[in-house]
Amino acid sequence: MHGESLIEIKGKLPELMPRLWRFAIMLTRNEDTAEDLVQSACLRMLEKASAYAPNSSFDRWAFTVMANLHRSNLRRQKGRQKDGEEALATLPDEAPSPLESIFHDQVMTAIAGLSTEQRAVVTLVCAEGYTYQQTAEILETPIGTVMSRLHAARRRLGWLREEGDRPRAKD
Known part of the structure; x- marks a missing residue:
């Protein structure tokens, strides 16, 4: 086996x-x-x-x-904090437009502001497509905790859904 x-x-x-x-x-x-x-x-x-x-x-x-x-x-590592900014993004496959780069940086900065637990839930549910139940099993946490972390993360990232805050190309 x-x-x-x-x-x-x-x-x-x-x-x-x-x-x-x-x-x-x-x-x-x-x-x-x-x-x-x-x-x-x-x-x-x-x-x-x-x-x-x-x-x-x-x-x-x-x-x-x-x-x-x-x-x-x-x-x-509890108790030990690292100084300085840490890299968030990997190199993209294709060069994004300047506008896409600005928005990507804004999104990554916003996500970096989430707690580790919230980032994990957002990644598994929103990026990887796992259900709340599957995410709860992966993170070994109750489903209610997954739902509350996702709700809190979405509230913190709410500006991403607002049209006025997203950089746009000029027509």
């Missing part, structure tokens, strides 16, 4: 890497820390291959492993 799980994990990991990377960036707000988190999560998944049930949702299991590792790292 362990060998089959390991083979399945090795086959699915490459396809999931961009999503794991995006989730790690949203959790850590730092490219170097995100890279370490992704590597640690991949290593943990390979080491704990026997814990993965074949034919179950690999994505959810992988995100749960990463969220748990991040939570453990935060506990270890």
Whole structure:
């Protein structure tokens, strides 16, 4: 069973890497820390291959492993604060227009202002498309907590929905 799980994990990991990377960036707000988190999560998944049930949702299991590792790292670092601004965005595949760049920077800055818990919920629900229940399972938190964190995050990010605040191209 362990060998089959390991083979399945090795086959699915490459396809999931961009999503794991995006989730790690949203959790850590730092490219170097995100890279370490992704590597640690991949290593943990390979080491704990026997814990993965074949034919179950690999994505959810992988995100749960990463969220748990991040939570453990935060506990270890409690009390230590890092100085300075931390990178938020990865290099885009295509060069965005200047207007898109401005809006992207505004969105990333707004998301960076959310708590770690809110960023995790926003990423899983809004970017990854998980249901509230799936997000609750991944983050190992009650569904009501997921809903309240998402509601609070949406309230803080409410300006994103207002037409007047979004940069627009001149006609």
